[in-house]
Amino acid sequence: MLANSLSRHLSRNYITFANLRGLSTFDLNARNNLVINKSQLGCLTPYNNKFGVRYDGGVATLGAAVALMSVGGVAQGIGNLFAALVSGTARNPSIKEDLFTYTLIGMGFLEFLAIVCILMGAIMMYS
Structure with a gap:
């Protein structure tokens, strides 16, 4: 009875790592049997089980996709640039070199500008 009332009290406000792993909260051999607040569960990651990461x-x-x-x-700008080159050369062939x-x-x-955009996308992706 005492264990049931205690586990009900803990389940209202707190949850343990042992409960997350399917172990009993009273298992003395359980590793990381720390009591944490339920609001901190969103801060745990499946990669390293550390808080705040x-x-x-x-x-x-x-x-990164928006940056790219x-x-x-x-x-499109490069296409417009060469279209203007062809148009200008057709109008006045003597200034083709200029x-x-x-x-x-x-x-x-x-x-x-394209290189800067790609680098910013990579920075956003991997930082």
């Missing part, structure tokens, strides 16, 4: 992999993946969406804008130089400079800026 949480890895939200889904949120990190979603953030800008690479599509960079690809237009090509400016196109390569613009493409360098766009590639730098």
Whole structure:
């Protein structure tokens, strides 16, 4: 009777690691038989069973995907850049070399932006 009333009292406010593993709370040989608050259960991870360590992999993946969406804008910008090069060369073929130089400079800026976006996505994914 005393064990039942004590376990009911513990089940209202507290839960033990031993209960999580299916062991009795009165098993003296159970490892990590620590009493913790129920509100702290969300802080336990299946990886290391430590408090305060949480890895939200889904949120990190979603953030990295949003950061990498800008690479599509960079690809569209490169396409527009070369379309303008072809259009400008067709209108005035004598300045083809100057237009090509400016196109390569613009493409360098766009590639730098793409690299920064990919690095930010990797940082968001793995930190």
